[in-house]
Amino acid sequence: xxxxxxxxxxxxxxxxxxxxxxxxxxxxxxxxxxxxxxxxxxxxxxxxxxxxxxxxxxxxxxxxxxxxxxxxxxxxxxxxxxxxxxxxxxxxxxxxxxxxxxxxxxxxxxxxxxxxxxxxxxxxxxxxxxxxxxxxxxxxxxxxxxxxxxxxxxxxxxxxxxxxxxxxxxxxxxxxxxxxxxxxxxxxxxxxxxxxxxxxxxxxxxxxxxxxxxxxxxxxxxxxxxxxxxxxxxxxxxxxxxxxxxxxxxxxxxxxxxxxxxxxxxxxxxxxxxxxxxxxxxxxxxxxxxxxxxxxx
Amino acid sequence: xxxxxxxxxxxxxxxxxxxxxxxxxxxxxxxxxxxxxxxxxxxxxxxxxxxxxxxxxxxxxxxxxxxxxxxxxxxxxxxxxxxxxxxxxxxxxxxxxxxxxxxxxxxxxxxxxxxxxxxxxxxxxxxxxxxxxxxxxxxxxxxxxxxxxxxxxxxxxxxxxxxxxxxxxxxxxxxxxxxxxxxxxxxxxxxxxxxxxxxxxxxxxxxxxxxxxxxxxxxxxxxxxxxxxxxxxxxxxxxxxxxxxxxxxxxxxxxxxxxxxxxxxxxxxxxxxxxxxxxxxxxxxxxxxxxxxxxxxxxxxxxxxxxxxxxxxxxxxxxxxxxxxxxxxxxxxxxxxxxxxxxxxxxxxxxxxxxxxxxxxxxxx
Amino acid sequence: xxxxxxxxxxxxxxxxxxxxxxxxxxxxxxxxxxxxxxxxxxxxxxxxxxxxxxxxxxxxxxxxxxxxxxxxxxxxxxxxxxxxxxxxxxxxxxxxxxxxxxxxxxxxxxxxxxxxxxxxxxxxxxxxxxxxxxxxxxxxxxxxxxxxxxxxxxxxxxxxxxxxxxxxxxxxxxxxxxxxxxxxxxxxxxxxxxxxxxxxxxxxxxxxxxxxxxxxxxxxxxxxxxxxxxxxxxxxxxxxxxxxxxxxxxxxxxxxxxxxxxxxxxxxxxxxxxxxxxxxxxxxx
Numbered sequence: 001x002x003x004x005x006x007x008x009x010x011x012x013x014x015x016x017x018x019x020x021x022x023x024x025x026x027x028x029x030x031x032x033x034x035x036x037x038x039x040x041x042x043x044x045x046x047x048x049x050x051x052x053x054x055x056x057x058x059x060x061x062x063x064x065x066x067x068x069x070x071x072x073x074x075x076x077x078x079x080x081x082x083x084x085x086x087x088x089x090x091x092x093x094x095x096x097x098x099x100x101x102x103x104x105x106x107x108x109x110x111x112x113x114x115x116x117x118x119x120x121x122x123x124x125x126x127x128x129x130x131x132x133x134x135x136x137x138x139x140x141x142x143x144x145x146x147x148x149x150x151x152x153x154x155x156x157x158x159x160x161x162x163x164x165x166x167x168x169x170x171x172x173x174x175x176x177x178x179x180x181x182x183x184x185x186x187x188x189x190x191x192x193x194x195x196x197x198x199x200x201x202x203x204x205x206x207x208x209x210x211x212x213x214x215x216x217x218x219x220x221x222x223x224x225x226x227x228x229x230x231x232x233x234x235x236x237x238x239x240x241x242x243x244x245x246x247x248x249x250x251x252x253x254x255x256x257x258x259x260x261x262x263x264x265x266x267x268x269x270x271x272x273x274x275x276x277x278x279x280x281x282x283x284x285x286x287x288x289x290x291x292x293x294x295x296x297x
Numbered sequence: 298x299x300x301x302x303x304x305x306x307x308x309x310x311x312x313x314x315x316x317x318x319x320x321x322x323x324x325x326x327x328x329x330x331x332x333x334x335x336x337x338x339x340x341x342x343x344x345x346x347x348x349x350x351x352x353x354x355x356x357x358x359x360x361x362x363x364x365x366x367x368x369x370x371x372x373x374x375x376x377x378x379x380x381x382x383x384x385x386x387x388x389x390x391x392x393x394x395x396x397x398x399x400x401x402x403x404x405x406x407x408x409x410x411x412x413x414x415x416x417x418x419x420x421x422x423x424x425x426x427x428x429x430x431x432x433x434x435x436x437x438x439x440x441x442x443x444x445x446x447x448x449x450x451x452x453x454x455x456x457x458x459x460x461x462x463x464x465x466x467x468x469x470x471x472x473x474x475x476x477x478x479x480x481x482x483x484x485x486x487x488x489x490x491x492x493x494x495x496x497x498x499x500x501x502x503x504x505x506x507x508x509x510x511x512x513x514x515x516x517x518x519x520x521x522x523x524x525x526x527x528x529x530x531x532x533x534x535x536x537x538x539x540x541x542x543x544x545x546x547x548x549x550x551x552x553x554x555x556x557x558x559x560x561x562x563x564x565x566x567x568x569x570x571x572x573x574x575x576x577x578x579x580x581x582x583x584x585x586x587x588x589x590x591x592x593x594x595x596x597x598x599x600x601x602x603x604x605x606x607x608x609x610x611x612x613x614x615x616x617x618x619x620x621x622x623x624x625x626x627x628x629x630x631x632x633x634x635x636x637x638x639x640x641x642x643x644x645x646x647x648x649x650x651x652x653x654x655x656x657x658x659x660x661x662x
Numbered sequence: 663x664x665x666x667x668x669x670x671x672x673x674x675x676x677x678x679x680x681x682x683x684x685x686x687x688x689x690x691x692x693x694x695x696x697x698x699x700x701x702x703x704x705x706x707x708x709x710x711x712x713x714x715x716x717x718x719x720x721x722x723x724x725x726x727x728x729x730x731x732x733x734x735x736x737x738x739x740x741x742x743x744x745x746x747x748x749x750x751x752x753x754x755x756x757x758x759x760x761x762x763x764x765x766x767x768x769x770x771x772x773x774x775x776x777x778x779x780x781x782x783x784x785x786x787x788x789x790x791x792x793x794x795x796x797x798x799x800x801x802x803x804x805x806x807x808x809x810x811x812x813x814x815x816x817x818x819x820x821x822x823x824x825x826x827x828x829x830x831x832x833x834x835x836x837x838x839x840x841x842x843x844x845x846x847x848x849x850x851x852x853x854x855x856x857x858x859x860x861x862x863x864x865x866x867x868x869x870x871x872x873x874x875x876x877x878x879x880x881x882x883x884x885x886x887x888x889x890x891x892x893x894x895x896x897x898x899x900x901x902x903x904x905x906x907x908x909x910x911x912x913x914x915x916x917x918x919x920x921x922x923x924x925x926x927x928x929x930x931x932x933x934x935x936x937x938x939x940x941x942x943x944x945x946x947x
Contacts, residue, residue, distance in 0.1 A: 190380070192378045192382035193382050196376065196443070198368070198369050199348075199376045200375075200395070200447055201370035201371075201399075201400070201447070202370075202396050206398070210395070210398075211384060215385070215386060
């Protein structure tokens with residue numbers, strides 16, 4: 001049914017009306033603040049007196065660029081992102097395959113799996129913080145009882161271990177989310193493909209490698225994309241665990257720190273803009289990769 | 298030797314008995330068809346033989362060896378699925394040869410086998426295409442090709458033609474029959490279409506609610522159905538039925554039906570059956586004819602079908618291929634029949650022999 | 663025929679595989695659920711018992727008593743509920759309207775706008791922090807729940823819009839066509855024809871948006887300065903004793919359990935719809 005020109009114009013106008021509130025509000029809470037942040041990056045304003053400022057060109061950006069702590073934060077964030085997304089993808093795939101095969105209790109497990117996701121990251125962090133406590137934490141107790149170590153490890157006090165702890169906690173919280181997304185992709189694969197392969201005598205590893213993996217790859221790709229963009233923005237976990245400790249500081253923590261701790265609107269905004277650019281660049285890269293992959297199929 | 302034997306096989310899912318105590322012997326090289334209405338368990342039975350579903354009790358034997366717990370890949374069978382189950386991300390050539398990739402056969406040998414199969418099924422020009430670029434009939438051939446390349450001892454088909462158009466079905470039926478003549482493997486074929494069953498089978502198994510109603514050649518099942526169920530399932534248009542009562546050795550039924558059959562001692566017929574092609578219509582009454590009201594005539598070109606109302610609400614179909622009659626709707630007509638074509642059923646649905654029907658050599662008139 | 667082992671062996675293999683499968687599933691369940699169980703156990707232990715390692719809850723509810731008499735915490739609960747509720751409500755209303763526009767009405771800019779909405783949902787929160795300070799200050803909402811209701815829209819709005827758009831697209835077109843022929847206005851179609859069908863989707867989307875708002879930390883930490891206006895995640899995050907070694911873990915665990923239990927119950931009830939909502943968005947993306 002092709003609407004006439006008049007009908008199409010009417011529909012277009014109505015559509016704009018329905019979408020208008022959304023656009024107005026999103027402009028007000030997202031686009032405008034983002035633009036202002038970038039604007040302030042070029043000024044020397046301070047948070048206590050934002051109306052008073054002068055333009056300083058790119059010097060704020062240079063200040064951030066030259067700050068070793070900024071680069072520490074960037075490297076922390078990148079390491080965190082790469083490692084946790086990798087672990088979450090592999091573990092998520094493994095658990096999804098498990099749930100896909102298991103008939104009974106699948107509903108129960110799917111419900112249970114939402115538990116870590118539904119909790120505030122703060123709560124998960126504090127629970128694991130408690131479990132990893134060097135004197136009274138359960139983990140250390142179990143390790144000592146198993147004879148693996150002699151004395152409790154100060155997981156959250158040892159600077160070399162901190163980033164690892166952050167990754168560990170994030171894996172616990174987020175793997176279930178990956179499981180759900182990958183499971184949805186697995187469930188789209190028709191069961192009789194596997195029956196046909198089974199009857200032809202194809203061994204299980206080859207079924208996985210040549211049937212499952214290629215067909216679930218799009219779902220995994222999307223899940224990895226979302227997870228990566230989320231991980232690059234991480235704030236709560238590191239902050240609650242170790243506040244401004246440079247071993248776990250993420251880009252977001254750094255930017256906020258400049259803004260709040262130093263009250264420096266100019267430099268803080270520049271840092272925020274850098275974060276935005278880095279994440280934007282990586283996002284475009286990944287989407288491009290995904291699109292390329294899809295067009296090949 | 299690739300005979301297939303089922304010994305007292307049962308299958309239940311929870312409290313549902315899907316297959317109940319099935320005993321069956323299929324000879325090597327035979328084309329056996331499982332037929333029955335939806336939900337009768339024919340696909341389940343096929344999957345039990347294939348090993349895709351484990352039995353609840355009983356034994357499955359292939360080639361004389363017990364394979365009841367042996368996994369599907371080790372039973373020497375091939376399976377063609379109703380939905381073809383082609384790997385969507387592989388081309389036709391790989392779909393056919395996929396299983397051979399782990400079989401330690403060289404690439405040259407694999408290519409040779411694929412080419413041979415492609416030639417036999419006339420899909421050589423499609424080898425580079427993906428399944429989504431193929432028509433239904435082509436996908437069907439690829440599915441058959443994939444099953445063939447495994448060189449199976451038993452070939453299983455699960456309603457392979459249900460998803461095809463009518464013309465394509467006829468063509469593919471012919472192809473499958475030709476294939477069987479060529480490779481001479483044992484074939485077990487599941488369908489709900491009685492035409493496919495009648496035309497392809499060496500022998501047919503009619504299933505009803507998980508039990509075997511009757512096993513036999515198409516002709517046996519058509520001419521001498523063991524039950525009302527089989528009688529009404531095979532044959533198109535369906536057999537006509539009417540309830541009758543027995544009094545003093547004489548059967549009385551709607552439309553003035555009256556007949557005194559020669560019966561075995563305890564036999565108590567409660568229903569009669571007559572096939573549409575065994576009937577004729579006449580304006581005038583003749584001895585023993587059934588009276589009814591003429592409803593409608595459908596002229597199909599190569600044959601005609603007449604619908605006559607007999608008794609309350611009972612509509613009988615009469616089939617003929619001479620000159621179509623010109624009765625007026627609403628006029629009284631008489632249905633002529635012969636005792637040799639009469640089927641008698643008791644109230645459990647079992648068919649009863651009677652004098653004129655005893656000889657197996659005489660078929661429907 | 664390639665049969666290699668006896669039927670009995672194959673039966674055994676099949677049973678071992680099934681046992682292994684369910685053992686693995688049990689392991690996964692322990693990994694996922696045990697920490698939360700441990701939090702519950704810890705929260706019911708007295709201050710002394712915490713330093714023991716018994717795995718069973720000791721049914722000492724003194725931590726909870728302490729929690730519920732703590733004015734800051736109770737206030738935080740109220741604040742969180744109010745903020746999450748308000749933000750979710752606004753996001754749902756506006757989201758449904760927008761979803762109808764994107765999902766049903768065809769206009770050429772629609773596809774690009776939808777992608778723009780998606781891009782907003784992956785914006786890092788810090789990127790809008792400076793500008794948001796200005797907006798909040800300008801609206802004089804600094805250090806009030808209003809600041810959070812406004813700023814949370816950047817999270818909840820794209821989310822509800824995206825998910826509700828996919829849901830609306832899945833509804834049958836015939837219903838609307840019938841209503842259009844009868845002369846209904848578009849708004850009426852939305853409220854009287856589509857909304858009744860969408861209640862389950864709206865409920866679960868609302869729940870998800872509620873959880874998003876409830877769990878938010880960065881804005882709540884930055885825009886709220888005084889204890890009486892805090893929200894729960896920040897309250898729990900800042901719950902410390904005077905030194906590192908005096909963290910009142912029992913209390914922290916009690917707070918954690920209190921804050922999450924109602925959420926979990928709701929999530930478990932709606933789990934099917936929630937999973938559908940989350941995965942629809944991703945799969946269609």
